[in-house]
Structure formats: structure tokens, C-alpha cells
Amino acid sequence: MPSYKWLFNxxxxxxxxEIEVNVxxxxxxxxxxxxxxxxEAKDLVAYLFSLQQVKLTEDVEPVKFLYKKEKKSEGNSTDSNLPDGEALFGTNCATCHQTNGEGLPGAFPPLKGSPIVLGENLELYITIIMKGYDPRPEYASMPAVGENAHFTPEDVTAIINYxxxxxxxxxxxxxxxxxKAIMDKIK
Ligand code: HEC
Structure with a gap:
């Protein structure tokens, strides 16, 4: 994205x-x-806010992807060789499923308590992440997030375990x- 410097003084x-933008x-x-x-910048932001289609529930936390640093050193010690699953979730999944995992009614299903996340069908779970999902009319459709972002087996493992x-x-x-065995099979 280019910078729109002329919208700021x-x-x-x-x-x-006046409001200062903390860059x-x-x-x-x-x-x-x-x-x-x-x-003009404030009018533009007001317009973008007005486009909000799905009403956010009150306890939805802000999505943490702006200016996110690459990796955190702490984290789950058993997964220390894997990428940071929380950061990958924040960048690739939280815009829809929300940082609190609760999704948005009528648009994105919750992953908190999800039968797919908690169930035994790992092939279905991985296929959803790599190739997208659209079986139910009451939800929007999920794009092929994993294929588009070129997820490795390590990325997918870190996200699933998170x-x-x-x-x-x-x-x-x-x-x-x-x-990895499942990703090779469904490729
Ligand atoms: C652009 C929005 C969007 C993004 C980004 C997204 N999803 Fe989804 N996801 C959906 C939608 C919509 C559905 C439900 C589709 C349906 O049922 O028709 C869904 C369904 C799922 C399900 C099935 C849940 C259930 O209980 O039925 C899982 C698991 C899932 N997504 C995981 C992920 C993961 C992991 C990521 C990030 C790598 C991700 N999604 C990114 C929109 C998204």
C-alpha cells in the first residue's frame, strides 16, 4: 500500500x-x-466506518496485525521449533474469526468450541485451512487462505495447535x- 502523505499535516x-496520529x-x-x-483524512475514515456491514459484538478485541513484530520469544515451549501460531492466526484468520475466536454471527463461525477444531477429522480441518470452505448458507465463504499465503506444514501445525x-x-x-502427510495427499 502506498502512503497517502498529502492527507496529513x-x-x-x-x-x-486536534488528534495526533501516533506513527x-x-x-x-x-x-x-x-x-x-x-x-479529508478524517472524512475518509468516517466514510470507511460507515461501510461497516456486520455489527461487532461488544467484547470483540481489536485485530492485532498492524505493525506486528515478527516473532515472540516466549510461548509454548513444546512448540519451540514451530513458527508463532498466535501471530499467524492474527495475520491470517483473526480478521474473520476474531482475536477472541468467537467469529461474527451471520458471517464467520466461532473457532472457540468448534467441532472441527476440537474433532478428530484432521484432513477436513487442514483442507478448510488450505483450500477454503463454503458448505453452509448461514455463513460467508472462506477463501483458500492457506494456499494463497503458501503455508508450510510448520505454519499449519502452529495455527492448528494455537x-x-x-x-x-x-x-x-x-x-x-x-x-505434512495430509498436505501432500490433498495437494
Ligand atoms: C475471509 C474470512 C475468513 C478467513 C480469513 C478465515 N476464515 Fe475460516 N471460515 C470462514 C467462513 C465464512 C467459514 C464458514 C464457511 C461455511 O460454513 O460456509 C469458515 C470456517 C472455518 C472453519 C470451520 C469451523 C466450523 O466449526 O465449522 C475452520 C476450522 C476455519 N474456518 C479455520 C480458519 C483458519 C485456521 C484461518 C486462518 C488460517 C481461517 N479460517 C481464515 C471465513 C474465514
Missing amino acids: VKDYLDEG PDEFRIGIKGKIVPSR EKASWGNNGKKVTVEEV
Whole structure:
């Protein structure tokens, strides 16, 4: 995405009622001072908010993908050779299924308590992640998220194990070997 610098002004101090945009240092590209949205920028954001189609339930947490750092050092010690499943979920799945795993009624099913996440049919679970899913009219359709993002067996294992152990889920973890065998089969 290109930067739309002309929608913002740089000022030494804020006038009353003005909002400062807290741009992280690595994105300031030499800009000093306070970055303030113009009238056009605020109108644009107001318009984008007005496009909201599905009403968010009140306890939906904000999606954590903006400016996300690559990896966290802490985490589940048994999965220490795997990528960070929480970060992969945040980037690839949370926009629809939500950070709290509860989905959105009428659009995206919950993964919290999901029979697929907690069940034994690992081939179906992996096929959904790699190739997408659209069996039910009451939900939107899920695109081929995994194929589009070129997920490796390690990525898929990390995401599945994160989902099986989050939001109160308590499913049996899977290994990279199991996942790789299924990914080779469904390719
Ligand atoms: C663009 C939105 C979108 C994204 C991104 C997305 N999904 Fe989905 N997902 C859906 C929809 C919609 C369904 C339900 C489709 C249906 O039943 O018709 C679904 C269904 C599922 C199911 C089945 C749940 C159940 O209990 O039926 C699983 C598991 C799942 N998704 C996992 C994931 C994972 C893991 C990711 C990230 C790698 C992901 N999804 C990314 C939209 C999305």
C-alpha cells in the first residue's frame, strides 16, 4: 500500500481538539513533529466506518496485525521449533474469526468450541485451512487462505495447535509429520 502523505499535516504543536496520529518511529521516514490528519483524512475514515456491514459484538478485541513484530520469544515451549501460531492466526484468520475466536454471527463461525477444531477429522480441518470452505448458507465463504499465503506444514501445525489450545479449547495437539502427510495427499 502506498502512503497517502498529502492527507496529513506535520505540526510543532497541536491546536485545541486536534488528534495526533501516533506513527511508530520506523514508519516516520525522517518526519519530525506531530502528524495530524487533515479534514479529508478524517472524512475518509468516517466514510470507511460507515461501510461497516456486520455489527461487532461488544467484547470483540481489536485485530492485532498492524505493525506486528515478527516473532515472540516466549510461548509454548513444546512448540519451540514451530513458527508463532498466535501471530499467524492474527495475520491470517483473526480478521474473520476474531482475536477472541468467537467469529461474527451471520458471517464467520466461532473457532472457540468448534467441532472441527476440537474433532478428530484432521484432513477436513487442514483442507478448510488450505483450500477454503463454503458448505453452509448461514455463513460467508472462506477463501483458500492457506494456499494463497503458501503455508508450510510448520505454519499449519502452529495455527492448528494455537487454535486447539486457545479461548478455552482443549484439543489434542498435532505434529508436523501428521500435517505434512495430509498436505501432500490433498495437494
Ligand atoms: C475471509 C474470512 C475468513 C478467513 C480469513 C478465515 N476464515 Fe475460516 N471460515 C470462514 C467462513 C465464512 C467459514 C464458514 C464457511 C461455511 O460454513 O460456509 C469458515 C470456517 C472455518 C472453519 C470451520 C469451523 C466450523 O466449526 O465449522 C475452520 C476450522 C476455519 N474456518 C479455520 C480458519 C483458519 C485456521 C484461518 C486462518 C488460517 C481461517 N479460517 C481464515 C471465513 C474465514
